[in-house]
Amino acid sequence: MEPTVRIPFSAQQQAWYEAACARLDAGRLKQLLFDLTNIHSPTGATRAASEFVAARLGAAGLRSAYKPMSERTGNVLAERRGSGGGATLLLYAPIDTHLEGDESDFPWAGPEQYADLRPEAKMVGDWVYGLGSSNPKAMVSTLVEIATALIEADVPIVGDLNVGFADGGMPVNIAARDNAGMSNGVFHLLNRGMAPDFAIIMKPWNWVYHEEPGMGWFRIDVKGTLGYAGVPRGLPAFRSSVVPAVTVIQKLEAWLIDYAERNTSGVVKPYGWIAGVRGGWPERPAFPSATTQIFLDVRINPRTTPAEVKSQFAAFIADLRAAHPDLDLDWEMYGSTPGGTTDASNWIIQSARRGWETIENAPYRDPDLLGGQTDGAALRRLGVPTARIGWPWPATGSPEPIAEGLGGMGATYVPDLMPCARKIMYAVIDTLTRSRGEMGL
Secondary structure: OOOOOOOOOOHHHHHHHHHHHHHOOHHHHHHHHHHHHOOOOEOOOOHHHHHHHHHHHHHHOOEEEEEEOOOOOEEEEEEEOOOOOOOEEEEEEEOOEOOOOOHHHOOOOOOOOOHHHOOOOEEEOOEEEOOOOOOOHHHHHHHHHHHHHHHHOOOOOOOEEEEEEEOOOOOOOEHHHOOEOOOHHHHHHHOOOOOOOEEEEEOOOOOEEOEEOEEEEEEEEEEOOOOOOOOOOOOOOOOOOHHHHHHHHHHHHHHHHHHHHHOOEOOEOOOEEEEEEEEOOOOOOOOOOOEEEEEEEEEEOOOOOHHHHHHHHHHHHHHHHHHOOOOOEEEEEEEEEOOEEOOOOOHHHHHHHHHHHHHHOOOOOOOOOEOOOOHHHHHHHOOOOEEEEOOOOOOOOOOOOOOOOOOOOOEEEHHHHHHHHHHHHHHHHHHHOOOOHHHOO
């Protein structure tokens, strides 16, 4: 990795930065996070949470608005204008949660509804629990706190500060709610007046990323015939779809591992995972299903198009059929979003790295390879240079039992957020107290 470009703060900028950081209030952030987590906001139904945050930003001194997309959902866009002649910087995070927060989540999200899976907030010391309290609501709350502290410190910004939060940031598609998900909210904001020169998206992991993958959703239909539990095996009129699906799953898992290795470049390793298998009727176990469906998500490197990944998947299917001519199957790509990249030498990437180095007191180094997809990819694809900045995740040492694995992304240790807030504040001061020409605009 190339060394970070050194552009030291002036004495005045350093003073502004220190004053703004001094106004960052962990207690206020914790209370905001608790209050926001207590407002349920599943994908496609974020109106109450978005209106709450819009009001909070307005009270902090920004010109703030709720941007409806339907009766039940919408986005937030707030602005603090500078004196003029500077860049517009967007601080961004999604606001929707990945799960519904009700009985429909189970048993698929785990064996029981731990504190991090419930759509009600719980505070234990410096921990805040509840569905989405870590991702996305810790990000939303931290960015609100950064904007609030900047205003309270009375920093004379030249550029304009935008703060935006959108529905649809989760990699889901909720058909019952106008097909919400797949970055539909951030597209809505960008098509309706949000026009930043640079953006910072806050997301987990303590690195600065200049690029993120997209994703491709595939379904394989393994075919047989409708069967009956009372007939013997071997009859030519009856063929299982379930048993051959096992072969497909095993071959697919091996292919996904190889795919990730072959398509790794930059800081992106595009993992893929089998997400689920569906077939038959639980209430009719006497009748084996004529079709077993396999669903998977394959991440897409920014230097690989969804069409190229579709072609790679088609080649896998062709090889599978050649090796197992007895398999009867079909497939489709039913969802896709391309990845996005920003030149690593871009101002906002370098500024974010300077902030990282200031707080970590160490040179920036090669980050862990990234497979997580966010709205940052959409921002970059639509022409907004975007840096992704995060914090150590998942939090460790929880005093409350939480779900294994990803769970509800709902256990936040608030002190972990504060170093990230100071890193982002560095980039805010660095960017908004300069003229456009100083940043190459």
